Amino acid sequence: MEQLPLFLDLKSKSCLLVGAGDVAERKARLLLRAGARLTVVAPSISDYFESLDRAQVTISQQAFAPNVCEGHHLIIAATNCEAVNRAVADASQRLGIWCNVVDRPALSSVFFPAMIDRSPVTIAIGTGGHSPTLARWLKRRIEAGLPSRLGILGKALGRWRRHVQMQIKDAAIRQRFFERILDGPIARHVLAGRVADAEAAFAREIKTPREKQGEAYLVGAGPGDVGLLTLRGHQLLSQADIVLYDALVSEDVLEFARRDAKRVCVGKRPGESHKQAGLTQSFVGLVKKGYRVCRLKGGDPFIFGRGGEEIQALAEAGLPFEVVPGITAAQGCAASAGIALTFRNIASSVTLATGSVGKGNEPDWALLARPEQTLALYMSMASLEMVSANLIAAGLAPHTPAAVVEKGTLEKERIVDATLAGIAAACCEHSIGSPAMLFVGKSVALRASSANEYNWNRKDVLLFQNVMSA
Numbered sequence: 001m002e003q004l005p006l007f008l009d010l011k012s013k014s015c016l017l018v019g020a021g022d023v024a025e026r027k028a029r030l031l032l033r034a035g036a037r038l039t040v041v042a043p044s045i046s047d048y049f050e051s052l053d054r055a056q057v058t059i060s061q062q063a064f065a066p067n068v069c070e071g072h073h074l075i076i077a078a079t080n081c082e083a084v085n086r087a088v089a090d091a092s093q094r095l096g097i098w099c100n101v102v103d104r105p106a107l108s109s110v111f112f113p114a115m116i117d118r119s120p121v122t123i124a125i126g127t128g129g130h131s132p133t134l135a136r137w138l139k140r141r142i143e144a145g146l147p148s149r150l151g152i153l154g155k156a157l158g159r160w161r162r163h164v165q166m167q168i169k170d171a172a173i174r175q176r177f178f179e180r181i182l183d184g185p186i187a188r189h190v191l192a193g194r195v196a197d198a199e200a201a202f203a204r205e206i207k208t209p210r211e212k213q214g215e216a217y218l219v220g221a222g223p224g225d226v227g228l229l230t231l232r233g234h235q236l237l238s239q240a241d242i243v244l245y246d247a248l249v250s251e252d253v254l255e256f257a258r259r260d261a262k263r264v265c266v267g268k269r270p271g272e273s274h275k276q277a278g279l280t281q282s283f284v285g286l287v288k289k290g291y292r293v294c295r296l297k298g299g300d301p302f303i304f305g306r307g308g309e310e311i312q313a314l315a316e317a318g319l320p321f322e323v324v325p326g327i328t329a330a331q332g333c334a335a336s337a338g339i340a341l342t343f344r345n346i347a348s349s350v351t352l353a354t355g356s357v358g359k360g361n362e363p364d365w366a367l368l369a370r371p372e373q374t375l376a377l378y379m380s381m382a383s384l385e386m387v388s389a390n391l392i393a394a395g396l397a398p399h400t401p402a403a404v405v406e407k408g409t410l411e412k413e414r415i416v417d418a419t420l421a422g423i424a425a426a427c428c429e430h431s432i433g434s435p436a437m438l439f440v441g442k443s444v445a446l447r448a449s450s451a452n453e454y455n456w457n458r459k460d461v462l463l464f465q466n467v468m469s470a
């Protein structure tokens with residue numbers, strides 16, 4: 001984090017503003033709205049400053065001198081004179097006082113965010129000084145989605161808070177009570193301007209007895225790109241008390257968890273599948289204790305995700321659960337690489353399978369080697385050579401197009417194009433690692449991406465010609 005956002009209570013706190021032109025006026029208006037006691041120092045002042053009530057603002061018509069900084073909580077320099085701005089920054093730094101020099105991030109220790117004021121609710125947006133335009137653009141987007149009576153809702157919740165704290169002692173139950181208010185009719189009444197109805201509904205709601213009931217959410221986090229998380233997945237993830245996540249889940253997706261939620265990485269590494277039973281047990285145990293537990297899985301929970309075993313255990317324990325599908329790696333990687341999993345007249349079906357072979361886990365190679373389909377193979381990297389040899393032995397032509405997508409949908413995505421016979425060597429050559437998806441089938445040669453404009457001299461065009469003549 002480049003900067004820590006904080007909210008300042010400036011009521012009756014003395015602040016110094018150096019400068020008294022148009023820019024200074026904008027800052028003065030903000031500081032006065034926040035209740036600050038303002039001292040303005042400038043050799044000459046504009047009509048706005050002239051018109052201010054001197055009970056609120058002390059105006060000192062003089063050139064800046066470092067000694068005027070003493071005793072203030074916050075200092076703002078808004079002059080068009082570089083030497084003065086610099087002198088203000090230096091004096092503030094010497095005295096250890098937070099200072100903002102307008103439009104000069106290098107001289108500032110504190111920054112004004114883009115702001116949405118629906119008092120008492122305020123939203124501040126910062127870009128670490130990189131782009132005020134981006135901050136304003138974000139502000140417009142956020143503002144457009146906010147209800148106009150947000151401030152009234154904030155005040156109502158503030159009024160009720162004390163009462164709820166007295167009535168509901170358990171912090172987790174209290175939090176859920178407030179969430180129910182926000183998601184339900186009480187907040188809707190307030191936001192529609194029916195405050196009396198809201199008060200009546202609140203009075204009824206607070207009398208209803210409640211207990212902490214655990215809930216389980218199995219959420220598919222998608223293949224990595226945060227934009228591929230579903231809205232429902234986002235909703236449940238952001239309300240869970242505990243998040244149990246897989247190693248494959250990206251940091252960006254985890255960011256949507258509540259700040260106070262406990263996050264536990266339960267990622268199994270290859271060869272650790274025996275840990276599943278213990279994991280399921282502790283998942284069930286936490287839900288039994290009354291927590292809302294989000295089991296966040298890479299891709300989709302039901303595709304090589306062992307989600308089936310987890311919901312069986314939850315159902316046996318009589319616990320409520322919800323499953324939210326995710327975009328599976330096959331879909332994410334195919335979309336990203338421009339591979340159409342089905343393709344008219346070329347691939348009429350798609351098979352999701354694993355190329356990893358374990359005890360009693362031998363894939364049905366004959367089925368996988370059927371023509372006219374696209375194969376999407378998970379967990380195949382460790383045995384890539386063996387996978388392609390088996391597919392060829394089962395009848396697939398060695399020149400069948402194949403591609404491997406490593407870290408699909410993520411920034412470091414890499415794609416290797418080859419033939420089935422050559423894919424293992426090509427991956428070895430590029431040191432392709434995990435996670436990666438293997439795609440096999442004629443449609444793979446027809447992949448197209450807008451990132452590198454389709455180049456008709458590319459190797460896969462040769463493959464394409466092979467495909468068409470095969």
Ligand code: SAH
Pocket residue numbers: 223224248297298299300301302303304305327328329330333377378379380405406407408409410434435436437
């Ligand atoms: N439930 C997951 C699959 C878990 S199995 C899903 O639906 O996607 C783990 C395998 O998924 C990895 O070995 C790899 O083959 C594949 N995988 C997951 N994320 C991937 C990604 N971002 N890029 C490529 N392959 C990925």
